Amino acid sequence: MSRTGWMAAMVAASVAVMTGSAMADVTIAVNGPITGPYAVFGDQMKRGAEFATAEINAKGGLLGQQIKVLVGDDACDPKQAVSVANKDVTEGVKVVIGHYCSGSSIPASAVYQESNLLQITPASTNPKFTDEAAAKGWWNVFRTCGRDDTQGITDARFLVSHYKGKRIAVLHDKSPYGKGLADETVKGLEKASVKPAMYEAYNPGEKDYTAIITRLKSEKIDAVFVGGYHTEVGLMLRESQDAGFKGQWMSGDANATDELRAIAGASSDGFLMTFGPDQRNNPAAKDIVAAMRKTGFDPEGYTLYTVAAVQVWAAAVKTAGTYDAKKVAEQIRGKSFDTVIGKLTYDNKGDILDPKYVVYGWKDGKYTEYTQ
Incomplete structure (x- = not known):
């Protein structure tokens, strides 16, 4: 092969490698109780994360890459949550959406912090999750829900x-x-x-x-x-x-x-x-709710909070121009995001500002806002 031909082949090979790298999948984790007594909430989170990532992928992905979802089952057990967290680190996920139970999110957060991994929970409401992290100077924990x-x-x-x-x-x-x-x-x-x-x-x-x-x-x-x-x-x-x-x-x-x-x-x-206010009735969620209901699933509970968690992360990644966890976290803390559950604004600890709660009453198997 001539020198010119050899150089052309090397250039072509380099382009192929770079193209393959650019199009490689990026993995995120969604962790919650996939089995056990609280599995219904793990299913909500799984469906929310998969729907949100499917929407991102349909629009060309994130930073030119497609997103895969790795589902972790912690069964709302603290020890199992730590085991799942360690697996996420080994798998090289870019963000953890989870966990559901505060008793899982809090111990798992130490693993994520040690490994420079971002964690956004859509459901863990115990104040210790963000308060203790802030007291330790941690930068990696956020939530899209309110607090106890x-x-x-x-x-x-x-x-x-x-x-x-x-x-x-x-x-x-x-x-x-x-x-x-x-x-x-x-x-x-x-x-x-x-x-x-x-x-x-x-x-x-x-x-x-x-x-x-x-x-x-x-x-x-x-x-x-x-x-x-x-x-x-x-x-x-x-x-x-x-x-x-x-x-x-x-x-x-x-x-x-x-x-x-x-x-x-x-x-x-x-x-x-x-x-929180029934996010299925939020105008920002109209299209997503309709799309999910067409699949036979009603996005109740924490489904849409999980969609919002993925949306916050994706928006921060776009702004940062990188998947680097610390740089992404910098684009979340103190910033506002338009999400399926409305505008979310973060404080310096990773909590959302002014979360709303309302009282619901149950009748005939359904819950609606209590007005008496």
């Missing part, structure tokens, strides 16, 4: 306005999410000079909570706030109806799933919960 200390204020205000002077019980499942939300609600009650008549922990995963129901009846409780998940709350609702307990039940966002009705049956009617 904001949600707890909403819960407490409702209970004070409707049940002040009556007997209020607060229950929790001992988890970072459940206990965290219960304790923030108690803080709100006590600020209004309302002391709960009963504060009690229960063990998640039990098949029978009649002992708690019996105590609620004997204590003549008028309203019960539960910091916990739909699997246990649904069972308590059913057992309270069977036992003739007439008190009002209320809980938080971990009950935002149609599975609550499947567990509680008709006893879910009248149940109250707090969650």
